Amino acid sequence: MADRGAPAAPQVHGFRRRSYLPTVQRMQAFTLDRTPETRDEIWLVEHPPVFTLGHASRTEHLRAAGDIPVVRTERGGQVTYHGPGQVVAYLLIDLHRRSMMVRNFVSLIEDATIALLDGHGVAAVRRPGAPGVYLRVPDGDAGAKIASLGIRVSRGCSYHGVALNVAMDLEPFSRIDPCGHPGLAVTDLRSCVGDVDIADVAARFGRTLATFLESKR
Numbered sequence: 001m002a003d004r005g006a007p008a009a010p011q012v013h014g015f016r017r018r019s020y021l022p023t024v025q026r027m028q029a030f031t032l033d034r035t036p037e038t039r040d041e042i043w044l045v046e047h048p049p050v051f052t053l054g055h056a057s058r059t060e061h062l063r064a065a066g067d068i069p070v071v072r073t074e075r076g077g078q079v080t081y082h083g084p085g086q087v088v089a090y091l092l093i094d095l096h097r098r099s100m101m102v103r104n105f106v107s108l109i110e111d112a113t114i115a116l117l118d119g120h121g122v123a124a125v126r127r128p129g130a131p132g133v134y135l136r137v138p139d140g141d142a143g144a145k146i147a148s149l150g151i152r153v154s155r156g157c158s159y160h161g162v163a164l165n166v167a168m169d170l171e172p173f174s175r176i177d178p179c180g181h182p183g184l185a186v187t188d189l190r191s192c193v194g195d196v197d198i199a200d201v202a203a204r205f206g207r208t209l210a211t212f213l214e215s216k217r
Contacts, residue, residue, distance in 0.1 A: 007097050010040040010210045015202035020050045020082060021071055023090070027159040030092055034157060042161075042209055043090040044202045047082040051176060054078050054150055061177040068172060075160040077131065077150030078180030085168035085188065087202040089161045089209055096156030098216060106131055106149065109162050112212040113147045116164075116205050122146075122192045132179065133164075135187060144185035145178060146192075164205060166190065166198045 023045060030041070051062060051070045054077040061079045062070060068081075082088060095105055110126050113133045117124045124133050127142035131149045134142035147164045165188035173186040189196050 007094065008039050009214055010042050010091075010093065012042045012206040012210055013044060015044040015046065015087065015199050015206075017084075018045045018047065020047045020052065023047070024071075024073055024160075027090060027092060031154050031157050031159050034092075034094070036094075036097070038094070040094055040213070041092045042206050043092070044206050045088050045090065046084060046086060046198070046202075047088060049081070049083040049172065051079060051081055051172070058180065061180050061182075062175075063177065064175040066175065068175075073160075075150035075152045077148065079176045080148045080150070080163065080179060081172045081176060082163060083168060083172060085190075085198060086163055086165050087198065087205055088163045089205055091151070091158055091161040091209065093158045093213065094156065095153065095158055098213070100216060102151070102153055102158075104216075105158060106151070108212050108216065109149055109151075109209070112209045113162060113164060113205075115212070116201075116208045117146070117189070119204070119208075120189060120193055120196075120201075122189065130179065130181065135192070144187040146187050146189065148179055164189070164201070166201050167196055 049068045053072040055074045057078045114124045123136040125136045133147040137143040149162045151160045167190040168188045178184045
């Protein structure tokens with residue numbers, strides 16, 4: 001096997017709007033074509049409205065899609081919604097080269113998201129058995145969900161990633177059982193702190209994720 005060598009810092013691509021399915025196809029092609037020398041990348045995107053179903057999703061959790069398209073994909077996790085005002089960070093990372101187990105990678109993504117929110121004065125936590133990031137309620141437990149997480153690993157390399165709700169129309173979440181949890185409350189950063197600049201949040205998110213990955217070299 002070729003020596004993958006020490007990983008370079010991930011290349012972070014600037015925030016932009018992209019259609020969902022072509023983005024997934026680009027991630028699949030990137031992952032299939034990458035070599036042991038391919039630099040890791042983080043893509044920061046915003047999607048037009050779409051419901052996505054993870055590979056093990058149960059269709060009963062999609063209760064009323066209406067006019068919003070539905071796409072089944074191969075990421076982990078259940079049903080979620082992507083739309084304007086959300087920052088999706090796709091992490092195309094060679095986990096083998098970084099000697100990272102999947103569970104540690106998931107924890108790293110959650111930690112980076114919690115750190116970003118803390119920088120905006122928002123306290124957030126994990127929820128045992130339910131990947132993602134949630135607002136911390138006064139007793140320290142997990143409240144409304146603010147970020148969803150679902151990844152796929154192929155040949156030791158990850159794709160898909162984490163979706164952070166920044167300044168959204170949250171109504172579409174009422175049409176699903178978010179991440180397979182009926183009645184789960186969903187919120188966004190704007191609801192916590194007021195007006196926010198989504199492009200600025202995206203740039204900070206990309207830098208934070210890259211910094212946390214570099215800390216694990």
